[in-house]
Amino acid sequence: MSDLSLKFLDDGTTDAGPGRYADKRAFDVLQRYLQSQLSVKETAKEITAMLPEPEARKTRGAEIGLFGSFLCQIARQIPYSHPAQTRLVQLIQRVSHSPKLTGQGDDDGYMICFTMDDFKSQLREWFTPIFEDDPEDTNQYSHALNFSAFLARLTQCGFLSYSPLSIWTMRGSLEEKIDHQEAFDCSVSSAALWIMFAGQATYTQVVEAPFPEKAEGIYRSGSLYRGPELGLERWRFWKEALMAAVEKKGASDECRHLAHGAAELMGDIELNMEFSFA
Numbered sequence: 223m224s225d226l227s228l229k230f231l232d233d234g235t236t237d238a239g240p241g242r243y244a245d246k247r248a249f250d251v252l253q254r255y256l257q258s259q260l261s262v263k264e265t266a267k268e269i270t271a272m273l274p275e276p277e278a279r280k281t282r283g284a285e286i287g288l289f290g291s292f293l294c295q296i297a298r299q300i301p302y303s304h305p306a307q308t309r310l311v312q313l314i315q316r317v318s319h320s321p322k323l324t325g326q327g328d329d330d331g332y333m334i335c336f337t338m339d340d341f342k343s344q345l346r347e348w349f350t351p352i353f354e355d356d357p358e359d360t361n362q363y364s365h366a367l368n369f370s371a372f373l374a375r376l377t378q379c380g381f382l383s384y385s386p387l388s389i390w391t392m393r394g395s396l397e398e399k400i401d402h403q404e405a406f407d408c409s410v411s412s413a414a415l416w417i418m419f420a421g422q423a424t425y426t427q428v429v430e431a432p433f434p435e436k437a438e439g440i441y442r443s444g445s446l447y448r449g450p451e452l453g454l455e456r457w458r459f460w461k462e463a464l465m466a467a468v469e470k471k472g473a474s475d476e477c478r479h480l481a482h483g484a485a486e487l488m489g490d491i492e493l494n495m496e497f498s499f500a
Contacts, residue, residue: 226256226306228299243272243285245292252296255313256306266316273322286323290341294348294369301364302371302415311375314338318381342382345373349387363408370412374419384433386440388416388424396463397444407477410467413460414477414484421484425491429457454492461488 230249248269255265273289274282293314300307317323318337326335348369370391376382395409416424427433432452433440441451449455464485468478 226300226304228253228256228296231295241272242282243274243289245288247272248289248292249296252310252313256300256309258309262309262312262316265313266320269313270317270320270322273320276321276325286340287344290338290344293341294344297372298348298365298369300368300372302368302419307368307372307375311372311379311381314341314376315379315381345376345382346387349373349390363404366408367411367415371415371419374416378420378423384427386433388420388427389441391416392424392460393442393444393447396460397447399446403472406467406470407474410464410473411477411480414464414480417460417464417484417487418480421487421491425457425488425495428452429454430495457488457492461485461492464488 228249230246232246251260251265251268254260255262260268269289272285274285279286293310297307297310300310323341324335324337325339326333328334350366373382373385373387377385377388391413395413400406400409428441429452443449443451443456447456447459449459464481467473467481468485470478473481
């Protein structure tokens, strides 16, 4: 695996007591895992050992939140093309089965199981569908792309089932006019990465099997798209917007490359999901 450089951001929990969660402890374990020095099973065991038991959540619940923020910080740093991003997703899938990160709740009269709900809420808080210039983050462009790919991978594997984040990304990136060149490149590239890493899931949500009826408003379109909120017309609009980005004057090489690959993939998904044998 190629070299991976991650930066530890001290959260003030470095001196947490024995057996308690601390970002630095999790960081040291994760570094070894992402460099293939630990298996996913070994890593999940070491990290979950730091987290509080279910009965201790009332007094140590903040540690669960710290762990979620830590995962988001790391995900933003891992290049979208690096195998370590897939490994991070595999680890999240593994730890999500731990009793320390699962629970039960009532949903309209029947009991449901849920996992890592705090982390899923944090993912939405960290999500930004449109590039926003932040002078304090000199790596914001790459961080935005990396995080988009990370969210897409979590969606495709089913961890984020029926997540609206892909729809919001497409709306903000492809259905609105973006004049600033860097913002355009970043937004279009983010949309392309969603297609590359969660194209099938996105197609399912928009064309094949949309969100439940109670999710009204999720599919609201942007100012440039005037067609139906659901169906092939919107999917094709996104595809055409990506194709237009390939030819846009001033677009970066990375943006053009990602947009071209995503547009072709959208065509393939559409073609192969039409089950007509007449």
